[in-house]
Amino acid sequence: MESQENLFDAGMLLYEDSQYSEAIDFFKPAADAGHLLAAEKLANCYNRSGSVELAIPYWEICRKANNHSANTNYAGYLKELPGSQDLAMQLWRDAADAGIPQAAFNLGVWLKNLGQVEEGKVLLQKSGELGYTDGYFVLAGIYYRAQEWDAMKEALKPLIALADPRAQQILAAYQETIDRPQTSHITRPRQYGNVFRGEDPTNTGISSV
Numbered sequence: 001m002e003s004q005e006n007l008f009d010a011g012m013l014l015y016e017d018s019q020y021s022e023a024i025d026f027f028k029p030a031a032d033a034g035h036l037l038a039a040e041k042l043a044n045c046y047n048r049s050g051s052v053e054l055a056i057p058y059w060e061i062c063r064k065a066n067n068h069s070a071n072t073n074y075a076g077y078l079k080e081l082p083g084s085q086d087l088a089m090q091l092w093r094d095a096a097d098a099g100i101p102q103a104a105f106n107l108g109v110w111l112k113n114l115g116q117v118e119e120g121k122v123l124l125q126k127s128g129e130l131g132y133t134d135g136y137f138v139l140a141g142i143y144y145r146a147q148e149w150d151a152m153k154e155a156l157k158p159l160i161a162l163a164d165p166r167a168q169q170i171l172a173a174y175q176e177t178i179d180r181p182q183t184s185h186i187t188r189p190r191q192y193g194n195v196f197r198g199e200d201p202t203n204t205g206i207s208s209v
Contacts, residue, residue, distance in 0.1 A: 004033050005030075005035075007026045007030040008026070008035055008041075010026045011025075020045040021049045023041070024049070028042055031061070039062055040067055040069065043056075043062065043073065043074070047073065055077075059074040059077070062074070068095035068099075069095070069209040071095050071103075072095045072100050072208065072209045073208045073209055075087075075088040075089075076208060079110070079206070092107040096126065100130075101130035101132035102127070102207040102208065104124070105123070105124065105132050107120075108121070108122070108126075108127060108135065108138070111123065112124075112142065117142065123135075128158060132207070133159060136156065136158050137159060137166050137170075140170055144173070144174065147177075149178075152170070152174065
């Protein structure tokens, strides 16, 4: 009988090649024998291969073990279940506190969409500082829509330093907005559908680990 670690390593080779259905055959026996990382990866495999209901028991194993990266993905599922939003929010909050950037990002976007914009901005900034650059992009988008230009430029600085093309998209839209002849005392920002090719970065989807 193969050891848990050997099964896990074999599963990871397939997992890293996005062969999730095939990786299940290796992760499941390891997870069932108590290998916690295998349980996390197995839950991801079930989720990504369309069998999310089979992921739940393994996400629960990870939750009880305080596996914050697994909890980040579990919260993305729970968020859509009536009556489970409080748990989803708590899992993301705990994971963000533990340094999981995707959790900070997801919670930041969610809070922004709930109208808790200031707390959302703090979390988006944190996700960027933890290395998840989408946080800076969405944060800049919030400031862009609010026409808070100095704050927008500050949020874009890390993206500019990385030569991220999204920074130039926002800056080009900003320049067009301020150059446009004003017909009233209010200048409306250029619409996101044109700037971001139909994607509003402040209404982005869930990010997984």
